[in-house]
Amino acid sequence: MALSWKLVIDCADASAQADFWAAALEYEVEDPSPLIGQLLAAGRLPEAAVTEHRGRKVFRGYGAVRHPEDPFDPASGVGKGRRLLFQEVPEPKTVKNRLHLDVHAGPGGLAELVERLEGLGAVKVQEVDKGPAGHWWVMRDPEGNEFCAA
Template identity: 35%
Template sequence: MRSAILNVTFDCTDARAQAEFWSQVTRWPATFHDMPGNPFWRVGEETGASLVFVTVPEPKTTKNRIHLDLLPRDGTQAEELERLQALGARVVDDRRTATPGSWIVLADPEGNEFCLEEGD
């Protein structure tokens, strides 16, 4: 027996804005699901794991204990960093020249940390 990952879920103050940001990052479609008592935004393809964004009243206050690692697919790490910043991400810690290093810690518009790895 085993379990499969269905979603990675983010609590947000603005689920729609977060879904739109991550949809642009991943180029996956964002869809609203008006589930009674639990409306949410889903970012993902029709099948496979997805990112889910749920509006909650409280803001993020501490560092994430889990985060996403992104790998550039259509360009360099520097080019992807520029694109992500244009979408609203901000650099938290640039580890490209640190030991250990080669990645950049960023935050999405609500402050959720994620890493941009060095491409292939």
């Protein structure tokens, strides 16, 4: 049986990273507000653990995105499939990522993909041309994390 997983990414602003990557991947930002409401009402969550983002209550320091076609728990908003969880950490990014995402365009759509990602706040770093093996862009998300658009 295959194991469930999520990719956890350290960052400075979890909600902003979730917004960027949801738009970049055409995923959905998870909405934990129903769960937060239940936990607050039951006295099981301190108000200090909650903040508001885009008119919804979210867990302070966390944001997540999920694939729109994958199953999720409607009570908590947590995805049960392809999922990225962003968690805020105090230290800044200082070196190259040891892990990164590759975002793939459809056939002939690399220029449009790169333009869309730039419109979301990504920055082109380097064009890589491997001849017959293909060509892609190394880019950075709004917090400077490297990823590839191919």
